[in-house]
Amino acid sequence: MKPKIELLAPGGDIDAIKAAIIAGADAVYCGLDSFNARNRAANISFDELVGAIRLAHQYDCQIFLTLNIVILEHEFKSLVKLLNRLVNTTLDGVIVQDIGLLYVLREYFPTLDIHASTQLTTHNAGQIPFLKQLGASRVNLSRELNLREITALAKVGQQHDTLLEVFVHGSLCIAFSGLCYSTSASAGNSGNRGRCSQACREEYETTESGNNFPLNIKDNSAFFDLPALINAGVYSFKVEGRIKGANYVHTVIDSFRKQIDGYIETGELTQDGERLYKVFNRDFTNAFLRGDLNQSMFIDNPRDHSKHHAVEKFKASQGDAISVVQIFDAKQQLHADKQQINASVDEKIAHLSIDKIKLTLQFASEQGKPLTLTVITAQNDHLINADNATKTTVLTSQSPMQPSEKLSVDQETIEKRFKNIANANYELVALDTAALTDGLSIPYREVTQLKNDLLAYLNDGIATVPEVTLPKLEHYAKPSGQAPLLSMLICDPADAALADVTDGDIYFKLPDAYKRGCTKYVDFLLENPRLIPWFPAVLIGKDFDVALNILEQVKPPLIVTNNTGIAYHAQRLGINWIAGPLLNTTNSYVLLSLQQNFDCRGAFISNEISKQQIRHIARPKNFKMLYSIYHPILLMASRQCFFQQSVGCEKPRIDNGCMLSCDKSTSIKNLKGDSFAIDKQKAGYPSIYNQDQFLNTEIIDDLSDLFDGFMIDLTDIGAGDRQSPDKITLIKQFEALLSGQSEASQVLANLVPESTYQQYQNGL
Template identity: 55%
Template sequence: MSRKIELLAPGGDVEAIKAAIVAGANAVYCGLDTFNARNRAHNLSFDELTGVLRLAHQYDCEVFLTLNVVILEHEMKTLFKLLNQLVNTRLDGIIVQDLAFFYLVKKYFPSLDVHASTQLTTHNEGQVKFLSTVGASRLNLSRELHLPEVKSLTALAHQHDILTEVFVHGALCIAFSGQCYSSSVSVGNSGNRGRCSQACRDEYEETEAGNKYPLNLKDNSAYFDLPELVDAEVDSLKIEGRIKGAHYVYTVTDTWRKQINSFVERGVLLDDDANLHKVFNRDFTNSFLRGNMTKDMFIDSPRDYSNTNAVKIFEANNDNVISAVQIEEVGRQLHEEKNELGNELRQKVEFLSIAKPPLALSFSGAGGEPLTVTFTVKGQPHSVSSTVPMFATEKPNVDRPAIEKRFNSFNNTDYSLEGFNFDGLEQGLGLPFKVLTALKNEVAYLLNDSKPVIAPVELPVLEKHPRLQDKTTMSILISDESDVALCDLTDGDVYFKLPESWKRGCDKHIEIFKRHPQLIPWFPAVLIGKDYDESIRLLEAIKPARIVSNNTGVAFTANEMGISWVAGPFLNTTNSFALLTLQQDLNCAGAFISNEINRLQIRNIARPANFKMLYSIYHPILMMTSRQCFFQRTVGCKKPAIEDGCMLKCEKATTITNVKGVSFAVDKQKGGYPSIYNDEQFLNTDIIRDLDGLFDEFFIDLTNIGAGSKEALDKTVLVQQFASVIAGDNNAGEALNEMVVSKTQAQYSQGL
């Protein structure tokens, strides 16, 4: 076969990147010490990044920079400064989560290539079309997808000139990426800001099913699924591991390189994956890709299983009989093999360097002659001359101090300026400033691989537009037709929450909206396959005037159908430029502002013209949602694997308690994904006072989802009390605090 399959390797630091390069990676992804979703990695300085670019490109290896976190309003100046630097590097792409990047890059930095991060949870065809519209050149498909889903979405992406990536090795999150708030809620470290504390790897009190690590998944390995991934025409096979060291990156990348080469060149799969077991792993699973989601995907500890796996392999080759002495010998042998791999790596990277090349500048010329600048890089001299001759003057500007001041900027991230030579330059001469500037720019052009240096762009100051109505209204969310009577208690909108899983061809929800046309459809964040198709069928059947969508795929299709839409809270919008992306590329009519950010981080967000801003002041706090089952290892389940019926019929609920004694509600509604909620409800009435006049709607969630074992509150009374609070009644606020016993507004207090 001739189609290129990219092997994309992680690089948490310079040594890991070197390891990836010598192991045969076609591309590496890495982060700077800011704006990236792996803060625990060592990451790179900007000087190191430019050095990595020089080194990688010598080996035909591309470099993608991770900027895959949500961005706060006050960070925009720093981000703009960084983007101004990046456009003048040889960077091959930026990986992003925040929708603001799509607006900024398209308008101000079009030479940058933008890749959609796994944090955008791309899993349906509408999302692919959305990402094409906003300017993504490639996307990372959700890790939870099965092979037929990967194949279908890749074919669609290719129709829109977008490449696809699939994670093929490394750690698995149990939650949908970008939809996990467990670390943010429990310890204040947001995964959407690169500070995930990995609550899914924590120890919990032993569950009914006898597990202390009920959320801990094995690592992903699609090593033997390469033929199916090739058949799906996936463009890039991505290895997870930016917090792993060089030894790990080298071993995994080298092993995958050999597998790809064997299959591409000879059509043969290697059957030995022993080296993958010699570095950190939690044992392996490919169950998401295979659509075989059993309890075997889990493992009872997050520790390193490389030694355990070595013992298992030995047992398999020795009739399952092994003594303590043999176990010790296996461990010793594994240690030696790891050292051999380490020595192999050291030899290969010994002479790799990211040092800046030295640059020498020489200036020459006399009166009546042009000024000639000769610059020498890597022993190769190059000369350029001014377009007009120099002239004698009493105020020379072609002298040592003036030239050093003007040309000293070449001592930068790309070059180490070793000095100036003026031996061939006559004194007392001058040139027009614009000629000197043009000469310097020509040198810069040649030093920049004969590409123009792009001038810096100033961050635009956005106008804050007024809200669309005189007073703030209260909107509510329900999920049961029996709650429709609550519509009469509010002057605001009433949203009806739709399921994440649908029975194909079922008109149940279509009929609900036909009976109650005042209800506004509320779409969830994750809609895969038939569930996305059925969601679109509902739109076509009822043609609502407006919807709320937490999924950009549904939003894209709604916009194509001329349906007004509002961006839901799970799109986690944190800045003005994300609002502009939504409005200008998807004709969005409004957006919920993220509940992860605080008053100071919210107040300077600039509302676009004719755009609603909404905020949820009362809701269950979702920590994570998964395509896997949380009940297999908590209360237990007789089914060997998850099937479609599980989503539609199961409505189990339980709790898990961590070793600190904090409990979390594990909830499963009919038609919903298994989800984990904080034990406390989010209740924030302070924002009504803090940011008076900023929002068009304050929102309350009355769905009872995630309530766990807590007693249900009277929804009529709740609505009345919230309406009074929004109207300015302080007594109603006190009454609410008494009604809602388990509550918090910690995220609003601490922010991101």
């Protein structure tokens, strides 16, 4: 039996959507003007979305809508208005990042199919059932995974009846998606809100290893790895590119369509992939997929590589050096090829229409017979056979028309009820009431029913879903008179001694990576029951297995986790857990969802949001709200190495030994003079941090009534070559501040001179 493989295309605007459809995409994902993670794309209007759905369905293609950003509290009112419209379309799915929105969709809009965005950083076996429990039917995996890891997760997906998507072509972020705060902290443009300014593509001062674009990596392409992905059990092959145009989309999708179909038909790869180089690219790599993280993944040019490829290909064909004239000719030929691609795509999509269908309504009434509504629709799409271009159907009332002296279903009544038919698929061009007989009536509920029958007919026979209004959330206060408590995060076992100088909670940050079968943290935590395990955001493959073993063997009374896979298993084991700050919690519905679905006991509120945005979050009953007031500002973490392009590294590729033993640090500086610390802890992922620490003492005066606790990070991670303040001094000053000694605020500012709380002021 031939496997079902979905080719999923990007649609940044209507022309790109049309190009994807005509090129053979099985599905297209696109975004509206709001609530999507590609604000820089042209995006489309609601009416254009409905037209695109209608057009796509004529070609057996599906349309998915991206709602893949974190949602702020005040936005749910307008978001629910949008969802009320979407449920009455034939949209095929919504792509979601926010856990609160997942909750709202499952509870109030169950007819909308939910897809978990790559922004949810899904990379281990616990996260798939976590998302399935929240209503997701499919999951888009993190782009950093290799074939072995994808294969293992595909089996988990099958066990939980969850489809898996994998990105197979297009731009690669060097950072883990959903965990990049680079332009959020530096420029106020959050990737979690679709406003990423692409710091990874920026030019920096020439690094020690001689690179000017040390964070820029090549585009991803699995064009020749399709057989392995099919064998791995991947359902959907997703192409990136909503910022790119119709020519790019058509070329890439047409190439992949031919490659997939050719392989399924013949068992061989039939395409050479050369056309992929004729549209925008930064050269290609499949290193993540192959699990070979090497220096060749980087390219010191973030712009279009197609000209360079054309010249190099011409050189290879000549066998020796070529002249300046020949280089010029090669570039001119590429330019001509691109113009031909543009002209060809324009011609192919020119006849595709998303115009509304013309709608005529004809009413007729006669005593003793039902009220009759004749519905005439005229389709403008040239591809539809002329015999089927006009469709007519007749709808009738249940009761016959009877004389009435007081009430009459006349022209005025009909026009009032039907002239504003709310369906984005149709344009009402004529409302004919000439055949209505005055003085006749039926119960008005039947007129309403006739209208509902009409709306259902216009919506492909699907009954109109009634409008949903979210119930008002209850705001539960924390226990009266209870001041927020101070907690702290450590990662050095020697710092466990800090328990002797404070009564506050002490979280112990577990590593990202472990030796296989590692048990030392089990013993350490059992010997130090005061410490609360803190699980990191990324736990891939064996590292997740070891972390899960720690959870199962220690069975602590409480944990903090930034990883939803650990959260899933904590609930199954009956272990109390708190959602960490890297779960990007920005609204009340996240709290409600985590509590109701996974018995979560509390959550750290995102440090990306402002005072006003925090103030309106509703605390569920018996639920703790926490906030980190002092920590290094993580800009990005990566599975790739940041040292290869900054200070250089003698190792040609990253291996497990690098993760466990490397503890380098350096810095890079952009052309504005801003410096960023690159830090690699032993058993941690390479990370980049802001030059300033996050220090927010204002929140203690502003919002102490909302929070049960404030946390300070004493891990020294991200400090670079700066001397960190004495930890005991920091603890005492923060404790003094929480006890009402306001002068401690200035002392802390002096202890941490390079600090900011700009995100708390500006928000998202």
